[in-house]
Amino acid sequence: MLLSLPLLVAATVLPLQEAAGTSPEIRAEDIARRIQTLSSDAFGGRGPGSQGETTTIDYLIEQFQAMGLEPGGEGGGWTQPVPMVELTPEASPKSRFVGPGGEATELMHGRDVVLWSEQLGGEISVADSEVIFAGYGIVAPEFEWNDYAGLDVKGKTVLVMVNDPGFATQDPALFRGNAMTYYGRWTYKFEEAERQGAAACLIIHDEAAAGYGWTVVDQSWSRPQLQLGGDVKERSLRVDGWISGDAATSLVAAAGQDLAALAAAASTREAKSGPLPGVTFFTSFGNRMQRVTSANVVAQRKGRTKPDEYVLVCAHWDHLGTREGSEDEDNIYNGAVDNASGSASLLELAEAIAAQETAPARSILFLVTTAEEKGLLGSKYYAENPIVPLAKTVCGLNIDVANTLGPMKDIVVVGYGASELDQDLAAMALAQGRTIVPEASPEKGYYFRSDHFSLAKVGVPMMYMGEGTVSVEHGEEWVTRKKAEFTRRHYHKLSDEYDPSWDLGGAVEDVQLFHGLVNLWANEPRGREWSADSEFRAAREKSLRGR
Structure with missing residues (x-):
């Protein structure tokens, strides 16, 4: 049974203030720079198996190394090879x-x-x-x-x-x-x-x-x-x-x-x-x-007292690559919003975690997955071949698309009510003066369309959040119109490119929220559970019995 919100507020805000350590500044300009880099033509649309993949993976590893994080992939390296066929x-x-x-x-x-x-x-x-x-x-x-x-x-x-x-x-x-x-x-x-x-x-x-x-x-x-x-x-x-x-x-x-x-x-x-x-x-x-080997990129910050237990943070690095066409046409699916923005947010979060003077109690695994756009393949492979045992993965969150519309009064939970993680988010959001709301269109099946689903199916409690619905500056109707416009004009189209007019102030608030959540989960003694009626609870119980 889930904790009541008043009790959880008291249990949550204190670790955010005292256990997390001093967070370095999470800045909009840093998120913008990373989105602009990942979605540039030099990355070729980040198609798995392409030259764009090599460029992307090199960039991600370079970023993690510069932060001082440790490799978390296979054989002590930075990657987890993902064998596929095209x-x-x-x-x-x-x-x-x-x-x-x-x-x-x-x-x-x-x-x-x-x-x-x-x-x-x-x-x-x-x-x-x-x-x-x-x-x-x-x-x-x-x-x-x-x-x-x-x-x-x-x-x-x-x-x-x-x-x-x-x-x-x-x-x-x-x-x-x-x-x-x-x-x-x-x-x-x-x-x-x-x-x-x-x-x-x-x-x-x-x-x-x-x-x-x-x-x-x-x-x-x-x-x-x-x-x-x-x-x-x-x-x-x-x-x-x-x-x-x-x-x-x-x-x-x-x-x-x-x-x-x-x-x-x-x-x-x-x-x-x-x-x-x-x-x-x-x-x-x-x-x-044609046989293709792609890769997930994996980094970690080792925990202080429970290094064999992990909180997982994931985002997918891939997009749709480059189409065939004449040289005088735009043929690159840059994927700035989907999902250079999510990868950039993960990097900003990782940088903040890495810079904390005191390591959290549990370890934190940063998993940047391949081939999400091809059917969640990178996360599916990780779920079937976990580097960290599933029973030792306490919980996690998935970052798929950052908020480019500015500060919001709320934040959306996709799959609301599935686990205790929702109430952790509610307490953190309250500290920011925000509320949490369920997704407006559960009929569209967004819960099954991103990488957290692969981990949820094998029992790991996972959180997936969307941008808010009510802009601090422009209100709710404006946000609804802007989101519909993006879906109609840019989603999975060549026009999903970096726009310097974006207001990434909302993305900064979200990354700050993620930072508080990850530190809470990594420091609080007890783990997190699925709701009693969750279809994923049985898989979790099975993995915990086998550890």
Whole structure:
């Protein structure tokens, strides 16, 4: 059970003032300089496996060395090698669906569909594959839900919707209502389709349900795909993909059915999935495989009295790299906000921790991960191959995107209520005159979209915070408008570049907050726990029993 806030305030503010030591100044100009460096063209968009990775890793190691931190990687070094394979379609897939009367409708890659394959290479094809509408593509016994009940999809193409029925109906009795569960994530859809033996899985894109527009789908998946080397295996699911709402509507109409009606029916407990009579799917493309070794960068400050116990701080260094194009075009995805700003904040925090005259009781591990943009691969590899035993990792926080909009009256907790860490944050924020608030759009599944999730799945209590919602200077509506503008104009686009007009005063406040939290967790005698109803509590208890 979580401590009450009044008791925790008393327990928290004192260690912030007395146990943390004297913090060096955390400055906006230092954060700005680091963002500007990491997002410069010289870093090539920080694509894993590229020359930009080498430049990025050299810079991070140089920064940690200058701070006087110790290496925390494998073999006493600064890195943890992450073996991966890169899978690249050799040409745009040729795709079509054929209706009951034999009429063919061509599907344009990038406009109608975005397809890829995790097969190990060679020619990828799905031919004359019966199309089956499988609702949300979910099998969730705890929610008494099975979209595949009574269906034989082996060797066939399944058409599924993104998110889960709770979002579609806004019914709190279905799944978790408006808040997305892992069953709503695209990764789960493909995993379940493979378990069911499907040959192809097409997720119907809907911007509200997915949490991002079609441009993000095209930009993120129309490029070489990475997966962990340990995951390399032949798969029954030969083709993964997204299909636009318009193309899916046409496909369903070819079978004489209405997509909106199917979607509405699929959101009820009487959901009816089934074949689209007479409709088949075809696609063919080559898949080239290349082995790639990337790396997480790892630094540490050893603890004073409990050096074998750790608090973990992570941020991902990678972005989308450089696209092919003519030399007179801008082809570099600089990723200034996502996530040069998060990496810069981690470095600023690490510098403050390193400069403390007195080391904290526990050690602090700074983990700067690779391939977050490719499916949280760097953090997933660390979680499966931890340098510090999971049972000895007390808790941690993830920094993904810094606040560039100035000081805020609040700070957002993504996954609010999951653990005791929320109340630690509430007390620290109160000392700054701020409040904590839950994320406004839990239906978008942000909790499953950054590196803390990899650690949470193996039981480590992890905190993930977003920028605030109410600007001290401009109010709430202005912040909402600015965030929507960034998502629409810059998220995962070439235009995510450093802007000298940013107000990093809010980022400074956040790093100061992180500094207090990390010192609290590293100095307070007891560890931290998941909430009683957390889906991650069982994994934590299992790791603690095994230590």
